[in-house]
Amino acid sequence: MMNAALAAAGLSGRYRLLPTPAEALSARLAEVRAGMAGVNVTVPHKRRVVALLDELDPVAAAIGAVNTIVNREGRLVGFNTDADGFYWALERDGLCPGEALVLGAGGAARAVVYALVARGWLVGVHNRTLERAQRLVEEVGGWLVVPQKLEKAVRRTPLLVNATSVGLGDPEASPLPPGVLPEAGAVVDLVYQPLETRLLREARAAGLAVQDGLA
Numbered sequence: 001m002m003n004a005a006l007a008a009a010g011l012s013g014r015y016r017l018l019p020t021p022a023e024a025l026s027a028r029l030a031e032v033r034a035g036m037a038g039v040n041v042t043v044p045h046k047r048r049v050v051a052l053l054d055e056l057d058p059v060a061a062a063i064g065a066v067n068t069i070v071n072r073e074g075r076l077v078g079f080n081t082d083a084d085g086f087y088w089a090l091e092r093d094g095l096c097p098g099e100a101l102v103l104g105a106g107g108a109a110r111a112v113v114y115a116l117v118a119r120g121w122l123v124g125v126h127n128r129t130l131e132r133a134q135r136l137v138e139e140v141g142g143w144l145v146v147p148q149k150l151e152k153a154v155r156r157t158p159l160l161v162n163a164t165s166v167g168l169g170d171p172e173a174s175p176l177p178p179g180v181l182p183e184a185g186a187v188v189d190l191v192y193q194p195l196e197t198r199l200l201r202e203a204r205a206a207g208l209a210v211q212d213g214l215a
Helices: 002-008 022-035 048-052 058-063 082-092 107-118 130-139 147-156 198-205
Strands: 038-040 068-072 075-079 099-103 122-126 159-162 186-189 209-211
Touching (some): 022 048, 022 075, 082 186, 099 107, 186 198
Parallel strands (some): 099 122, 159 186, 186 209
Antiparallel strands (some): 038 068
16 A cells, blocks of 8 residues: 555655564664664554654653654654544544543554544543553543543443554454444544444444544
């Protein structure tokens, strides 16, 4: 997809996968600094990479996560395009500011919460590790949804966003308990492999609007 985009834009270059364990992250960035125009960053490095960069774009700094690094004459500058990309899809489908519930507390979740809060949404945040969710709320915005109130929060929310990795590579995994879905509204699942996650299948069957990870 990215190589096709480069060709369509008339740009020379090659986009390829660079699997990088956490312990090799610094070495990988040294390679980028030495001879690459830039890289994308994905799970699980969007937060880890922040401290290793020379500069952050204001949006990336506010979110505390990076998904794009540009090499500017040896200085690595971090950007976050997740927030605008996510919200562009919401606006395209006609969703207006209201209440939302975001599942997750990693880099993707932080971008989603930032995008929503910045545009006037009221955002609840739930994560399996409550401390991480609390940190997200304190640093980015929204309020904490504790496990005891999750089911009620899911059922009443008009917008549910799965920003966890649950379902990635496993079409039968879901971030929610069986039978728990919003009563009305839309469900967004940022997982892109598979595109048809269990959460989206069940949401579609319940008559809810859905967006997949490539929306």
